[in-house]
Amino acid sequence: MIEPEAAPREAVGDMQGSRAAPVARLVFAVLFGLLALGPARAQAVEEWFQRSPQAAPYATIRGEAEALARGAAAVGVPDRLLAQRLEEGAQKAVPADRLAAALRSEAALLESAAATLAKRALLPEDRDLAAEVLGQASLLIRAGIDEDELGAACDAALARPKKYAGAAISRALSALYTVVSIRSRVPLRESDGRRLAVALARSGLRTEDFPALVPVVVRYGASGLDPSEVVSIAVGLLGKGGSVESVGRELGGKGHSPQRDDAGPDRRQNGRSQRADGLFEKKAAP
Amino acid sequence: MMNCDQARSFVDAWERGEPEAAPRLGAFLSHLGGCASCSARFSGLAGLFLRDLGSPAEARRSADRGFVDAVMARVEAKGRATALRPRRGPLILRRRFVALAAAAIFIVGLGLGLLFDLPGQDRIKVRFVLDAPDAQTVFLAGDFTAWRFQSYELHRAGPGSPWELSVPLKKGRLYSYNFVIDGKRWIVDPSVAETVNDGFGGSSSLMRL
Numbered sequence: 001m002i003e004p005e006a007a008p009r010e011a012v013g014d015m016q017g018s019r020a021a022p023v024a025r026l027v028f029a030v031l032f033g034l035l036a037l038g039p040a041r042a043q044a045v046e047e048w049f050q051r052s053p054q055a056a057p058y059a060t061i062r063g064e065a066e067a068l069a070r071g072a073a074a075v076g077v078p079d080r081l082l083a084q085r086l087e088e089g090a091q092k093a094v095p096a097d098r099l100a101a102a103l104r105s106e107a108a109l110l111e112s113a114a115a116t117l118a119k120r121a122l123l124p125e126d127r128d129l130a131a132e133v134l135g136q137a138s139l140l141i142r143a144g145i146d147e148d149e150l151g152a153a154c155d156a157a158l159a160r161p162k163k164y165a166g167a168a169i170s171r172a173l174s175a176l177y178t179v180v181s182i183r184s185r186v187p188l189r190e191s192d193g194r195r196l197a198v199a200l201a202r203s204g205l206r207t208e209d210f211p212a213l214v215p216v217v218v219r220y221g222a223s224g225l226d227p228s229e230v231v232s233i234a235v236g237l238l239g240k241g242g243s244v245e246s247v248g249r250e251l252g253g254k255g256h257s258p259q260r261d262d263a264g265p266d267r268r269q270n271g272r273s274q275r276a277d278g279l280f281e282k283k284a285a286p
Numbered sequence: 287m288m289n290c291d292q293a294r295s296f297v298d299a300w301e302r303g304e305p306e307a308a309p310r311l312g313a314f315l316s317h318l319g320g321c322a323s324c325s326a327r328f329s330g331l332a333g334l335f336l337r338d339l340g341s342p343a344e345a346r347r348s349a350d351r352g353f354v355d356a357v358m359a360r361v362e363a364k365g366r367a368t369a370l371r372p373r374r375g376p377l378i379l380r381r382r383f384v385a386l387a388a389a390a391i392f393i394v395g396l397g398l399g400l401l402f403d404l405p406g407q408d409r410i411k412v413r414f415v416l417d418a419p420d421a422q423t424v425f426l427a428g429d430f431t432a433w434r435f436q437s438y439e440l441h442r443a444g445p446g447s448p449w450e451l452s453v454p455l456k457k458g459r460l461y462s463y464n465f466v467i468d469g470k471r472w473i474v475d476p477s478v479a480e481t482v483n484d485g486f487g488g489s490s491s492l493m494r495l
Contacts (some may be wrong), residue, residue, distance in 0.1 A: 084432065085485070088432070091435065092488070103486055136460045142484075180492070208327075212330040215298075219300065222302075
């Protein structure tokens with residue numbers, strides 16, 4: 001691992017419960033304060049350049065990478081996220097200039113996502129949790145979600161009666177992933193994706209039930225019903241406390257039954273396995 | 287027994303409106319009974335599957351009753367059909383018996399909350415599968431491997447068989463990953479529609495558990 005493992009909880013508990021002398025506590029507090037006030041460090045990125053066997057070809061971008069990491073750390077973005085991108089690029093044997101460009105883009109994306117979450121008090125203070133949440137936000141944005149959608153889904157999750165920050169961010173990310181899944185199968189307008197994400201995040205559905213909406217919207221969105229209409233029906237029913245099954249029943253009641261010929265491109269190829277480059281042959285139908 | 291890939295394939299077929307999915311409904315329901323992951327994902331749709339792929343009578347019932355009731359209605363209907371038409375031959379009878387047993391297992395599985403496939407409360411074992419008959423080696427690399435692939439090699443039963451690897455992963459988060467063919471060619475998982483721009487001119491597959 002690039003990052004050292006986090007201290008076990010037991011160790012943290014022991015430290016909190018210790019009977020250190022007041023002077024020792026004061027010294028510890030002053031030292032900690034000085035460290036906190038010091039310039040943000042790019043520890044994970046520095047370590048990557050020092051220790052990774054993949055780092056040698058990227059020595060030319062080290063200065064820029066560390067500067068980006070320091071800038072990100074200063075606004076609450078754990079620099080391990082950039083170290084992971086370094087490792088990903090290096091493993092993929094990406095040229096140094098392209099890796100530097102990807103790092104710049106990633107740093108900007110992460111800083112912006114951190115600001116979006118922090119504004120809503122949804123950025124965890126724990127650095128491990130913050131890294132996990134921001135890492136997932138980064139993936140969703142690179143998968144096509146925009147920052148307005150991220151903010152809107154967070155607001156909707158926070159607007160639920162039982163506010164709980166940890167659950168809210170998880171709910172918002174799940175809703176956005178559902179939109180990504182649908183968009184990867186049927187064309188969905190940006191405004192429809194946003195409406196659906198907000199409706200899901202605000203709905204009474206359990207987060208685990210979100211994925212079931214994907215085949216329902218795809219089935220009817222690819223079968224002649226306007227995807228916007230499908231989304232409107234789903235949003236309306238979810239807003240009234242409806243289930244995914246109720247959405248499917250309502251859409252089925254519209255009289256549209258998908259036919260094989262008009263079902264649209266099969267973008268999910270079920271692993272058996274056809275790629276556009278022809279590397280893998282699709283098994284012949286029986 | 288249907289596996290997770292086949293269960294997803296069944297849902298895909300329903301998604302595309304393929305009536306050929308109907309004979310696989312019983313096997314699909316029995317798979318849900320034994321697979322916590324697929325059950326969590328698809329059990330909310332079982333009423334729709336019954337409506338669209340079951341008989342008209344089953345569909346009417348499933349519209350009015352809860353899901354387990356609907357499955358039970360299917361079990362009862364199958365039982366009556368079997369009793370009334372034994373002349374259709376032993377193979378049909380065996381199939382009906384298997385379907386009945388599968389539906390019953392599903393109901394019992396739901397009731398007891400059986401979690402067959404979970405190595406831990408917060409982890410789930412994910413099976414990665416790739417058909418790549420010409421590949422010499424296939425590795426898995428993703429954010430859960432810190433993008434190092436050398437330790438995550440897929441294996442196959444024999445030439446022509448798919449490459450496979452099971453990895454326990456934490457539930458409730460997103461993962462991005464690639465397959466690495468022969469140590470140098472990075473490809474997305476062809477069985478997963480969701481992709482993410484990797485920022486390096488390529489893509490990675492995206493999944494949420």
